[in-house]
Amino acid sequence: MKPIFVTQPFLPPLDEFTELLKQIWDNKILTNSGPFHKEFEQALADFLGVKYISLFSNGTLALITALQTLKITGEVITTPFSFVATTHALWWNGIKPVFVDVEPDFCNLDAEKIEAAITPQTTAIMPVHVYGNPCQVDKIQKIADAYGLKVIYDACHAFGVQINDNSVLNFGDLSVLSFHATKVFNTIEGGAIICHDEKTKTRIDFLKNFGYDGELRVVAPGINAKMNEVQAAFGLLQLKYVEQAIAKRKIICELYKESLADVKGLSCQNEIPGVKHNYPYFPVFIDEKNFGISRDELNDLLKSHQLFGRRYFYPLISQFPTYKGLASSNPANLPVAELKTKQVFCLPIYPDLELSDVSRICELIKSAGK
Ligand code: T4K
Numbered sequence: 001m002k003p004i005f006v007t008q009p010f011l012p013p014l015d016e017f018t019e020l021l022k023q024i025w026d027n028k029i030l031t032n033s034g035p036f037h038k039e040f041e042q043a044l045a046d047f048l049g050v051k052y053i054s055l056f057s058n059g060t061l062a063l064i065t066a067l068q069t070l071k072i073t074g075e076v077i078t079t080p081f082s083f084v085a086t087t088h089a090l091w092w093n094g095i096k097p098v099f100v101d102v103e104p105d106f107c108n109l110d111a112e113k114i115e116a117a118i119t120p121q122t123t124a125i126m127p128v129h130v131y132g133n134p135c136q137v138d139k140i141q142k143i144a145d146a147y148g149l150k151v152i153y154d155a156c157h158a159f160g161v162q163i164n165d166n167s168v169l170n171f172g173d174l175s176v177l178s179f180h181a182t183k184v185f186n187t188i189e190g191g192a193i194i195c196h197d198e199k200t201k202t203r204i205d206f207l208k209n210f211g212y213d214g215e216l217r218v219v220a221p222g223i224n225a226k227m228n229e230v231q232a233a234f235g236l237l238q239l240k241y242v243e244q245a246i247a248k249r250k251i252i253c254e255l256y257k258e259s260l261a262d263v264k265g266l267s268c269q270n271e272i273p274g275v276k277h278n279y280p281y282f283p284v285f286i287d288e289k290n291f292g293i294s295r296d297e298l299n300d301l302l303k304s305h306q307l308f309g310r311r312y313f314y315p316l317i318s319q320f321p322t323y324k325g326l327a328s329s330n331p332a333n334l335p336v337a338e339l340k341t342k343q344v345f346c347l348p349i350y351p352d353l354e355l356s357d358v359s360r361i362c363e364l365i366k367s368a369g370k
Helices: 014-027 035-048 059-069 085-092 137-147 198-207 229-260 295-304 335-343 355-368
Strands: 052-056 075-078 096-099 122-126 150-154 174-178 191-195 266-268 282-286 344-347
Touching: 014 035, 014 229, 035 052, 035 229, 052 059, 052 198, 059 085, 059 150, 059 174, 059 191, 059 198, 075 085, 085 096, 085 122, 122 137, 137 150, 191 198, 229 266, 229 282, 229 355, 282 335, 295 344, 295 355, 335 344
Parallel strands: 075 096, 075 122, 122 150, 150 174
Antiparallel strands: 052 191, 174 191, 266 282, 282 344
16 A cells, blocks of 8 residues: 655646746756746735745744844743744744743644743744644734734744735734745745835845845845745746645545544544634544544554654654753643643645545544544
């Protein structure tokens, strides 16, 4: 039986990409804000419904640069329930991460618990729209405004997500996207920062290009985080297909939900009223007592059938050796995250996944449960 992985990248038709590659071969501009970079940046801003976007070579460098852009220092409040890059970006900036617990419905940073973690050293909040579900953006902004903090969203899962017809990327001071191969929208590797004014975009663009403002002036200790022309051309092409790809994900998500609705001890996440979702992951939560076997046993069972889901996000970032020693990493501080990380299991979801395979996965899960 052919293995099925948690995801598989969406690829555009090869002949269409070859046409774009020919143009790159002809004009010999490979990087440093070439014609495809410019065209893709504008097309992406229009597609997403945002004013200013800066393309990056990957999401991690975009996160690191976002923190540099706003000169964030001291302590930043963030979530332990994410991919480790979220916290690494703080560490690379010499910032101390302060972990706050998540809320149980969507595993996003719990806005109710943020205030208690603020100290005189706190300068920003860095929440994550986990699995593309928007954080409690209004509550978070209120706290940030009251305490004079910046908000930088790790929106790496949230490509195309909207709240009441407004892009989720329009909230906070900055938002960061990832276009990694495993994401809803990919440029092989890639990322972006979304900001809301021209001055900030200019600063971001300096920072991702060594700090250069023109040929001779360096205005900041920048980095090299530029997206190249091949990635940008690929992205431009991917944009044509992404709505279609998200629609296919939605069908898969609905079939999972319908098929697993009556399984005892297994829960799925609900849709949020007013939100346009993008279905990047399909997490289920296993309550061992009621389901009959543990999350890890279910993982092993599926693996024995060549079905490779993933435990995103286990272990919690706070449990990795680099961060374990922080006071806020104490499991007693993070009871909901500690529970969710032991229960979560992401089932395969990607546009080309056959519905018959989804049914097969669901049958196996049902047979494993009580
Ligand atoms: N913030 C958040 C919240 C994030 O989720 C991420 C990335 C970032 C920041 C950082 O953004 P980037 O710097 O990556 O742009 C993957 C990805 O590498 C990572 O991008 C992603 N989050 C994370 C959640 O997942 P792995 O180590 O689990 O991926 P991997 O290689 O095991 O891939 C999973 C499965 O996908 C494979 O079993 C097979 C399939 N696959 C993967 C690749 C790369 C393919 O079929 N083709 C491929 O090319 O981290």
